[in-house]
Amino acid sequence: MSHHLLEPFLVHIRIDGFEVPTALLVILLKTFIYSAICSSVALVYFELMYLATRYLYFRGFLKRYAPLDSTRHISIVFWSLMSAFLLPIFTAVTCQSGMERSFAFNPVSCCAHTLLYMAIHDVLFFYMHFSMHKFQSLHLVYKYVHAMHHDAVHLMNAYAIGYADFGDDLLTIGVPWAIWTLIAGSNWWNWMLPFSFMLSATYIGHSGYRSASPWFTLFNPLFLPIMLIVGKQALSPADHQVHHTYRRYNFGLFLRLLDKWHKTYKKSDKIAYDVHYWKKWVRVKENRESLANNKWEGGIKFEELAI
Numbered sequence: 500m501s502h503h504l505l506e507p508f509l510v511h512i513r514i515d516g517f518e519v520p521t522a523l524l525v526i527l528l529k530t531f532i533y534s535a536i537c538s539s540v541a542l543v544y545f546e547l548m549y550l551a552t553r554y555l556y557f558r559g560f561l562k563r564y565a566p567l568d569s570t571r572h573i574s575i576v577f578w579s580l581m582s583a584f585l586l587p588i589f590t591a592v593t594c595q596s597g598m599e600r601s602f603a604f605n606p607v608s609c610c611a612h613t614l615l616y617m618a619i620h621d622v623l624f625f626y627m628h629f630s631m632h633k634f635q636s637l638h639l640v641y642k643y644v645h646a647m648h649h650d651a652v653h654l655m656n657a658y659a660i661g662y663a664d665f666g667d668d669l670l671t672i673g674v675p676w677a678i679w680t681l682i683a684g685s686n687w688w689n690w691m692l693p694f695s696f697m698l699s700a701t702y703i704g705h706s707g708y709r710s711a712s713p714w715f716t717l718f719n720p721l722f723l724p725i726m727l728i729v730g731k732q733a734l735s736p737a738d739h740q741v742h743h744t745y746r747r748y749n750f751g752l753f754l755r756l757l758d759k760w761h762k763t764y765k766k767s768d769k770i771a772y773d774v775h776y777w778k779k780w781v782r783v784k785e786n787r788e789s790l791a792n793n794k795w796e797g798g799i800k801f802e803e804l805a806i
Contacts, residue, residue, distance in 0.1 A: 530589045537588070538580035541698060545576070548702055548718055549657035553802060555714055562709045562771035564740055566781050567802040568656050576661030579668045586673035587680045587694075594681060601686045609692050610724050612683065616693035617725075617753045619682070620675040624752040627671050629763070632746060644670065649743060659705040660698075671752075672697075696721045700753060704739045709771035732756055737767035778803040 555561045631641040648663040661668070676694060683690040699719040703710055716722045726733060732754050742749040748765035751758050758764035772780075780786050781801045 526589070526592055529592050530585060533588045533592070534581050534584040537584045538577055541580050542573070542577055544698065545657045545661070545702065548699075548706075551718070552657070552706060552708060556708070556774055559773055559775075560714055561712055562773050563707050563777060564709070564737060564767075564769045564771050565707055566777040567707070569800045569802050570656070571658050572662050573658075575663075576658050578665055579661040579663045582665045582667075582669040583672040583676070586669065586677040590677045590680045595685075598685050602688070603686065604688050606724075608686070609688050610721065610728075612689040613693040613696050613721055613725060614728065616679050616683075616697075617729075619679060620697065621751055621753045621757065623675045623678070624671050625750050625757040628750045628752075629761070632750065649746065657702055657706060659707075660701050692721060695719060696725065697752075704734060704736055706736055707740070708736055710735045710737075729754065734758075735767075737769055737771075738764075740769060741765050741767045774803065 552561060553567065556563060556567065628645075631637050631645045644664055644666040646664075648667055676697075679693065680690065683693075696719055699722065703715055703718075716726075734749065734751050734753060734755055738749045738755070745765065748763050749755075749758055750763055755764050781803045
């Protein structure tokens with residue numbers, strides 16, 4: 500978007516009696532527009548993954564730890580995604596405005612950068628997440644930043660990843676990715692592919708599906724090589740279900756390492772079942788009511804009832 504085209508419209512804008520520099524308004528406008536575009540693309544990606552995993556689930560290829568809730572919360576998820584994109588895009592627009600981007604693709608470099616990104620983001624995420632849950636002095640931060648995420652995602656689906664307050668993803672996703680934007684350098688793939696892996700991995704982590712399935716490798720080309728390297732140290736959907744059930748365990752984003760070190764890792768004892776099991780389960784009124792009585796389970800729409 501041309502600075503010269505916008506300048507006549509922006510130079511006369513005053514906020515609280517002060518004229519805001521045109522360049523700053525252009526930067527903020529670019530940041531908002533690019534963030535909105537990226538959030539829309541991510542939202543489409545979530546919907547495609549939701550439809551694809553639902554199809555595989557209905558065909559018996561995937562198992563779930565709970566019945567499938569079809570609630571989308573589109574507007575909440577969109578603004579949550581916006582909060583995740585704003586800081587890194589602002590960083591790129593300001594600190595890297597003159598940088599010439601390279602599109603040279605090197606699979607080894609992409610995997611190496613993704614592993615480095617995972618390590619950095621996992622450390623930052625763990626300690627921010629752990630602190631909000633553990634320290635009484637941060638109770639207000641938990642209440643107004645993170646608590647919403649725990650109110651409505653006990654039955655998980657693709658959109659549970661973004662059911663959060665604006666400040667939650669701004670802090671736990673936006674800040675680490677802004678730091679990564681400065682580290683990744685000029686190569687587009689080394690910057691964006693690790694973030695695409697994060698979106699895919701956290702989608703699966705909140706999906707409620709048993710992750711031990713080769714079908715998930717279809718959703719991101721980095722899944723197979725990264726999982727072969729990380730192995731059993733990767734957090735699973737069952738691990739994250741434990742966090743939403745007990746809230747005192749499994750604070751990591753990608754890995755179990757810091758949880759094991761701080762003795763906050765708890766292995767899930769839940770069993771994943773196929774669609775036939777959950778179809779019978781949701782048809783029992785008492786089962787449905789047992790979930791509806793919980794405040795985070797109001798307004799459930801079970802996909803199994805539509806079969």
